[in-house]
């Protein structure tokens with residue numbers, strides 16, 4: 001995306017957020033929110049101060065939506081990303097829609113993500129549909145411990161294609177864990193195949209050596225590190 005020198009007008013699409021008058025770091029529709037300066041392609045004035053309370057500067061701004069069945073962990077994922085913490089305790093289902101802002105440094109540019117956390121419950125579906133059209137990206141979550149949430153992905157994709165812009169960036173996220181090391185593989189593309197076997201071989205070797213001087217091998221940490229450093233793992 002090119003960096004524009006001028007402030008563009010509001011998105012030509014009828015943003016459900018464009019009616020907002022003031023700005024605020026987090027909020028719900030109806031409350032004052034900091035969205036009108038984001039154009040349909042995410043361009044804003046270079047280093048323009050965000051109108052939010054955090055007064056952070058940014059070059060580009062985009063709207064990202066979290067969608068998926070109720071309970072898959074959308075709110076927890078957003079809290080983890082924004083605050084670096086896990087929302088423990090009893091599950092409080094989101095009512096309607098809510099957002100948080102976060103500014104990231106991407107290749108030397110400040111990129112503000114305005115992340116909308118939607119309610120997964122069916123009864124809020126018509127409310128959240130109204131927000132799809134202005135979204136630049138959607139993160140579709142399922143819960144890897146809940147088969148139904150995976151089975152519903154197709155229905156979510158159908159809805160997404162119906163209500164979003166054609167060029168929306170889409171990412172499927174399998175959230176949660178079974179408490180065992182996990183990674184995804186593709187026998188077709190070779191994705192992570194080498195890594196899966198190598199990681200298990202390393203774990204087995206470390207166990208059999210039982211060298212008290214060697215730090216304990218952590219399989220998941222190894223996998224995560226390898227995936228990060230190698231830019232991932234086609235054989």
Ligand SMILES: Nc1nc2c(ncn2[C@@H]2O[C@H](COP(=O)(O)OP(=O)(O)OP(=O)(O)O)[C@@H](O)[C@H]2O)c(=O)[nH]1
Nearest residue numbers: 070071072073074075076091093094119120121176
């Ligand atoms: N073990 C584990 N539990 C998680 C994880 N993410 C979320 N949870 C739990 O799953 C439950 C639902 O999480 P939420 O983030 O509130 O789910 P949601 O997708 O926002 O649900 P709705 O707001 O109803 O759409 C909570 O009890 C969380 O503590 C995870 O990565 N691991």
Ligand SMILES: [Mg+2]
Nearest residue numbers: 074075093094
């Ligand atoms: Mg929620």
